[in-house]
Amino acid sequence: MLKNITRCLNLNNANCHCLNLNYISLMFIGLMFLLPFVVLYHRLPIPSFYGEWIAATLGLAAMLPLLHKASWQSFQVPKIALIFLGLAAIISMQWMLGMLHSNQYALLILSYVVWAFFLVILGGYLRRELGWEKVAITLAWFIVIGGLINVGIVGLQYA
Numbered sequence: 001m002l003k004n005i006t007r008c009l010n011l012n013n014a015n016c017h018c019l020n021l022n023y024i025s026l027m028f029i030g031l032m033f034l035l036p037f038v039v040l041y042h043r044l045p046i047p048s049f050y051g052e053w054i055a056a057t058l059g060l061a062a063m064l065p066l067l068h069k070a071s072w073q074s075f076q077v078p079k080i081a082l083i084f085l086g087l088a089a090i091i092s093m094q095w096m097l098g099m100l101h102s103n104q105y106a107l108l109i110l111s112y113v114v115w116a117f118f119l120v121i122l123g124g125y126l127r128r129e130l131g132w133e134k135v136a137i138t139l140a141w142f143i144v145i146g147g148l149i150n151v152g153i154v155g156l157q158y159a
Helices: 002-009 015-037 049-062 079-096 103-130 132-158
Strands: none
Touching: 015 049, 015 103, 015 132, 049 103, 079 103, 103 132
16 A cells, blocks of 8 residues: 555656545545435435435545546446346336336436446446455445444434
8 A cells, every 4th residue: 555655656657646536436435335324414305315415426426537548448347237227228118108107207216227337337447446355345444434423423312
């Protein structure tokens, strides 16, 4: 890790920018695991509105490495991501056949499915660039920290 940091301090290194984006992206995904569950605003009509928007914003921000040209050189779509394309096709067919009660509902579901599709592609990219171990340990720590924060909030509510 220290080698990567010292290598990135060299301004002539072309791999530095993409490497930093990969770690920043992993941090955004970790925050996506953490922040929506500790949002204290739960207002009607949609109590999970703020948590969902925080997750969506962090998920889109995490996709920054996919905008870098180097990430498309060895582009691969994980096989599991094809499930989301199949779901999008099923929802589109239901929408065209009039089986969904509104256009907005269909577009909302399709936006969630497309977002999930791109997050799976990002996960595959980060796994190739950073390795399973780095990704899994980082996300596990974010889940543990989020759980501890939730336990603390619940403890304060009942104290």
